[in-house]
Amino acid sequence: MPLRFAEPVAETYVPPLTIGHLLDGVLVKAADQRIVYRDQASYSYREFVGRIGRLASLLRAAGAEQGMTVAVMDWDSHRYLEAYFAVPMMGAVLQTVNVRLPAPQIAYTLQHAKAEILLVHRDFFPIVDAILPIVPDVKAVIAIMDGTVGNMPSWASGEYEALSAAASADYPFEDFDENAVATTFYTSGTTGNPKGVCFTHRQLVLHTLASAxxxxxxxxxxxxxxxxxxxxxxxxxxxxxxxxxxxxxxxxxxxxxxxxxxxxxxxxxxxxxxxxxxxxxxxxxxxxxxxxxxxxxxxxxxxxxxxxxxxxxxxxxxxxxxxxxxxxxxxxxxxxxxxxxxxxxxxxxxxxxxxxxxxxxxxxxxxLVSVRIVDEDLKDVPQDGVARGELVLRAPWLTACYTGNVSASDMLWRGGWLHTQDIATIDPSGQIRIRDRLKDVIKTGGEWIDSIHLEELVATAEGIAEASVIAVPDPKWGERPLAVVVAMPGVTPTLDMINGPVERAIASGAITRYAKLDRFYIVDQLPRTSVGKIDKKELRARFAEPNEAVA
Amino acid sequence: MPLRFAEPVAETYVPPLTIGHLLDGVLVKAADQRIVYRDQASYSYREFVGRIGRLASLLRAAGAEQGMTVAVMDWDSHRYLEAYFAVPMMGAVLQTVNVRLPAPQIAYTLQHAKAEILLVHRDFFPIVDAILPIVPDVKAVIAIMDGTVGNMPSWASGEYEALSAAASADYPFEDFDENAVATTFYTSGTTGNPKGVCFTHRQLVLHTLASAxxxxxxxxxxxxxxxxxxxxxxxxxxxxxxxxxxxxxxxxxxxxxxxxxxxxxxxxxxxxxxxxxxxxxxxxxxxxxxxxxxxxxxxxxxxxxxxxxxxxxxxxxxxxxxxxxxxxxxxxxxxxxxxxxxxxxxxxxxxxxxxxxxxxxxxxxxxLVSVRIVDEDLKDVPQDGVARGELVLRAPWLTACYTGNVSASDMLWRGGWLHTQDIATIDPSGQIRIRDRLKDVIKTGGEWIDSIHLEELVATAEGIAEASVIAVPDPKWGERPLAVVVAMPGVTPTLDMINGPVERAIASGAITRYAKLDRFYIVDQLPRTSVGKIDKKELRARFAEPNEAVA
Structure with missing residues (x-):
């Protein structure tokens, strides 16, 4: 038999799962509730909803329409919140620009997302100055002066608050397909250009409900x-x-x-x-x-x-x-x-x-989130709090793809599960613990060694100030762990010293016997990324050639 | 421009909003959590999920398939919970039978829903005995003996636990259209036959998220x-x-x-x-x-x-x-x-x-719930905690229709809002208070009088033991309130006595001046429904003819 379906009558109303419907009922239960911005602004939800309408009206006047990308460069503000609603509610796509990226990468993301209108806080005017010549799709920039009275840049087509005050609060928002894209932004990958992800209205409404x-x-x-x-x-x-x-x-x-x-x-x-x-x-x-x-x-x-x-x-x-x-x-x-x-x-x-x-x-x-920890063949590893596997996911709100990047999207969704590239354990009560990044894990003798755990052990060894552990290719074992250490002043660590805590952990069953180190390097300092994390990519580039370490 | 859509790759997996996906992640986080039935059964979620598979398998063996209605007559039990999942997860429709209805009405609902398989607790065998001849669509009845060892009725095709134990826990559940109907049941209206409502998988998943x-x-x-x-x-x-x-x-x-x-x-x-x-x-x-x-x-x-x-x-x-x-x-x-x-x-x-x-x-x-209180023209009345209007609703999970009843469905969804027929106030902070049923409210002189409020006032009048107030048609005022009262022993209430508390409420502004009574009846006792509520339908039938009351 076929599935059974209901027979709505002409006036049955079924709200789609769109961002605008997150506001349903809000003006009944919270019209006088406040939204505050620093020491500069405080207004009611009633005004907030009016300002969403005004923002849509001013964007429409600036040329925004369904399907167009509108990008925002701002700190966390009430105006950003207005854009979170107004832009998707128009059927346009909100690009939330990572303002911490280098200017050329910001330009790349704007180009890639085909942003045509920008909303820019004055702190980011210098970036826009620099990149405007290479983002020719951009046809309007709204300046956010944020309470200051300085001059607007010549390229600005208007100021947010002035345009908002002059615009109509009654924008004719309409229902549309909940599977339309609502937002996009770019992940700052460690290699290559940032990759774009996008989320649909439906995904964000479900995400909101599940988060609540x-x-x-x-x-x-x-x-x-x-x-x-x-x-x-x-x-x-x-x-x-x-x-x-x-x-x-x-x-x-x-x-x-x-x-x-x-x-x-x-x-x-x-x-x-x-x-x-x-x-x-x-x-x-x-x-x-x-x-x-x-x-x-x-x-x-x-x-x-x-x-x-x-x-x-x-x-x-x-x-x-x-x-x-x-x-x-x-x-x-x-x-x-x-x-x-x-x-x-x-x-x-x-x-x-x-x-x-x-x-x-x-x-x-x-x-509604399915979690699994799996080996490289996507087979489940035990949920015992000890066995490690890659965390893979399903849920109704996961991104469908990296925009315009089929090969990366195929990797992301290999086998029908979203691959986090995080190595995790799950204990019998369902507690997930992230243990390592997949690219940092050391696969040796058929076992996975958690590089973070191993470097924590090495860091406690006699004479060691700091330690990092990376995988190096090995013809017999697949990979072998290699320690790169900073010695304490006046000490010259030996392999036995370094392996001291590792061997005790092996004896107690806390780590596999394959974790025992057979090679290490001593350096003056460990390379670090701009945010202060140990730069394993750099370490691998410098030390992961086999047969060169101190043995 | 057209709306923007994402481009999923071949292996992108998007779970539909179906009942089965409510179980996603549950066996990771709660596999050993317990489900208990009285002092008779206690099992883990792991077993629960296995029993959902077994129930689907045994229903399939009994002839169940996609689109078919499977009806349950049981008290609140672990087996009912299994049916909540297994039946919709097969793509079949779960009918939850109101076992308190008279047998002929139960038969009517089974016929109307086209139920073909029944799951019946032994307490309801007499009802099934009585109605089986008039529900010819029913082709299998599974008996729930609930731990007893008595004989099964001759019409039973098997016993739930025995069939479950013999069935496979591995039922091949598959994804399907989230807009398929998952459940149906019947509202016990005060007039005519019960009306069927139905809910889709999508509606129930959204209802579950919003309820959480x-x-x-x-x-x-x-x-x-x-x-x-x-x-x-x-x-x-x-x-x-x-x-x-x-x-x-x-x-x-x-x-x-x-x-x-x-x-x-x-x-x-x-x-x-x-x-x-x-x-x-x-x-x-x-x-x-x-x-x-x-x-x-x-x-x-x-x-x-x-x-x-x-x-x-x-x-x-x-x-x-x-x-x-x-x-x-x-x-x-x-x-x-x-x-x-x-x-x-x-x-x-x-x-x-x-x-x-x-x-x-x-x-x-x-x-995600939109609430309004409106007058008869669907215009908003003030949200001031005082003004009364009919509560009308929108939400993504409201029933689309009364099954097979277009005229009642049209009434339900008049103007694109679901009509509750409840009269409510909403205060400025969003607190909804139901004040009356629409059919009980008295519309007089352009104002709505809350019959419950008015009868509370009358009940406090001198010499009055109990009171009810109904509307009677009036050529000049539209409707007028009529009190039907039970007097205290030895007292003969007068209109002035009855109006005492009403006039004080009018003076204080708590009720409209149109509430002052001009007619009333004295009775020995008020008619009541089977559940003990005052039977206003009966009162209207007996007393709502104009010009007959004591004036």
Whole structure:
């Protein structure tokens, strides 16, 4: 028999899953709720919705239409939030430009996304000055003067607030296909040009709903509730600020936008508006904690979801000592980003150490997310908290492709699962822990060695100040681990010294016997990337030729 | 320009929004979590998923296929939960039969839904005996003996547990169109035959996600979190037990199914499994409270969402005195049901009276729900907490139609909004309060009088024991209110006595001056329906002829 379908009547109304419908009901339940921008602006949701209409009207006047890309270069602001809604609601595509990229790469992403209209904060005028000649598709640039009265650049076709004030709040938004693209942005890959990902209206609405669900325990996980005050501390150009501005707006909570991240302003806003929920990378959390310590500001009751890179136990514990509710989350540019959130399943019963251990894990998968850890043949490895495999995913909101890059898209979706290139364990209770990057893992003798674990061991060896471990090709074993170390002053480490903690870990079963090192290099310092991470790509280039290491 | 669309590659996998995908990730995060049935069964989610496969296999063997209706007649059980998943996951339609209807109406709904396979608990064998001759489409009946060893009826083609044990757990479930119908059931209208509503896979997945979102405040509303233990106290035949079994399963929480509602068993299960979240109608809450008072059982920390009919302040307060977290919710058969949930926006700051007032309101609308209160021309009335209008709705999960009933469907969706026929106010903070049923409201002199409010006033009049108020047609005013009262022994109420409290309310502005009564009847007792509500239909039939009342 065929599937059964309902028979709607002429007036049955079925709202599509489009960004505009995230606002449904919001003006009934939160019309007077506030949206705040630094110490410069504060307005109601009623005005916010009007300003969404005004932004659409002014963009239309500037030539925007369905299917066109409108790019934004701004700090985290109420105007950015307006663009999060107005641009997709017009049927246009919002490009959230990573303003930290070098200017030529920004130009590349604008060209690649075919951006035709730009909204640019004055801090980025110099970049636009530099790249405007090489982005010929751009036909209008709206300047965001952000409360200052300086002259607009000659290329600006108008100023955001002036145009907004003059524009109609009644833009005739219409329903359209929920599978239309709503947003695009570029991942800053370690090699080659940035790759573009895009998300549809449907994907973002589902992402918003799944993000609002309690991924963790109802009382012991830092979820966003309608009585929270929300302030993003993740750039809005970075994966929709993890999707939380959409969640906050759908729930009708008070929102506070901090503009450019300045510790004093962040602490002032937190205190003045009693902010209770934020999210950021570990570096920003550290910055906030340092600022709070200096100023003596009260951090009690501030929920913080941490992502971007690993939340260390020390940082988590430090936040908790200040009364913050700090917990990790996990996702990536290709995933919208929500995949998992740390959660305490058994509030109140655990020792502080165990709680911190749970809160720093990658957490429990969100609703509708399928997670697997697999070997190279896409076969499941055991869910025992020990076996390592690549984390692969399915969910209704994962990016369908890298824009215009079939070969990279094919790699991303090999075997029908999105490949994170992260190596993880999953324990029997479902706790995911990211252990390594796939490209850093060492495959030797049929086993996978976690390079991060091995370098943590080597770093504790006698006479060692710092250590990194990379894989080098080996004809017999496939790969073998190679340590690159910085010695403590006056010490000349030997292979036996370096292998000391490794052998103890092998004896206790904590690491495979194949992890025992047979080669290492001593260097004066380890190469680092611009954000301070050890540059393994550089290490591999310099040291991964076999038969050259100190043996 | 046309809308922009992404270009998936060959292996990009996009899960449809089907019931089966609510299980995605559940066996990773909750494989060992328990599902309990009374004191008879307890098994893991791992076994649960296997039993879903077994149920599909046994149904296939009984002739089930895509598009076919499979009907269930059972109390709230683990088997019902299996059917919630297995039947829709096969592409078949689950009919949840209202076992409280008279047998001829049950037969009507089975005929109308074209049910071909029945799953029937032994308590309903007599009904099946009676109706089997008049439901010729039914080609197989699976008997649920529920742990007893009696003889199966001759018409049964097998017993659930025996067939399940013999069936394969590996049913080849496949993806299909998310717009296929997943469930159907019948609303017990006050006139005529029950009307069928149906819900698609997509609607139920969206309903599940929206129900999981924090509709209320994060700490002060009785939401379901992953550390809760869930036990439904709403029949699973009634609007998907308000959708919570799907939410609980998606989140991977421990679930307890109580079978037929028996106060002692409910209290035992609550205590043994530390149940923390349930939902029920006020009558069941009263029953539970009485049982707890008799047994001295501890009710502390039991969250209860109350719907179906109004939660009185007295009952809410009584539950709270026992340590329960009681709050109202609102929805109806046509809406999936979730529309709104009561919520405390400002935990800790209110007096107990104000808290109870908030918790007994219909609450704040759920995400993606558009709510309006409108007059008869579908024009908005003010959102001031005073003006009354019909509550009309839009959301992505509202039923598209009454099955096979175009004229009722046209009425339901008149003007592109689903008509609840409930009269409500909405206050400036978004709190919805249902005030009356549209058919009970009295439209006089261009104003709407809330019949419930007016009869509450009359009931407090001198010499009045009970009162009801109905509308009677009036050539000049459109309608006029008519009171039907039961007098206190030895008293003969006069119109002046009855109007005493009404006139004081008019003077204070609490009710319109058009509410002043000009006619009334005295009766020995008010007619009541089988569930004890005052039967206004009967009152209208007896008294709503103009010019006959005592004036």
């Amino acid at each position: 669900a309690p991924a963790g325990a109802s009382l012991a996980a830092p979820g966003l509730g309608v009585d929270d005050v929300y302030m993003p501390l993740t750039p809005m150009f970075h994966v929709h600020a993890w999707g939380l501005p959409y969640v906050a707006t759908m729930l009708g909570v008070k929102q506070v936008y901090p503009g450019r991240y300045e510790p004093a302003m962040i602490c002032q806003l937190r205190s003045e508006h009693q902010v209770t929920y934020s999210h950021c990378v570990p570096t920003v959390l550290e910055m906030v904690i340092q600022a709070a310590k200096q100023s003596g500001a009260d951090m009690t009751g501030w929920k913080m979801t941490i992502g971007g890179s690993a939340l260390t136990k020390a940082l988590c514990a430090e936040g908790r000592r200040l009364g913050m509710d700090v917990a990790a989350g996990y996702g990536m540019s290709e995933t919208g980003p929500i995949i998992s959130k740390a959660a305490r399943r058994d509030p109140g019963e655990l020792e502080e150490d165990a709680i911190v251990s749970t809160l720093t894990a990658t957490g429990i998968s969100a609703p | 979102a924090p509709a209320g405040a994060s700490l002060a509303a009785p939401g379901l979190g992953v550390d809760d233990v869930y036990m439904p106290l709403t029949p699973m035949f009634h609007v998907h037990a308000w959708g919570l079994p799907y939410v609980a399963t998606m989140l991977g929480v421990k679930q307890v199914y109580p079978g037929r509602y028996e106060p002692a068993m409910i209290c035992q299960l609550r205590s043994e499994h530390q149940v923390t979240y349930s939902h029920c109608v006020p009558t069941v809450l009263e029953m539970v409270i009485q049982a707890a008072k008799q047994s001295g059982a501890d009710m502390t920390g039991w969250k209860m969402t109350i719907g179906g009919s109004a939660l009185t302040k007295a009952l809410c307060a009584e539950g709270r005195r026992l340590g329960m977290d009681v709050a109202a919710g609102y929805g109806m058969s046509e809406t999936g049901p979730i529309i709104s949930k009561a919520a405390r926006r400002d935990p800790g700051e209110l007096e107990e009276d104000a808290i109870v007032s908030t918790l007994t309101a219909t609450g704040i609308s759920a995400p």
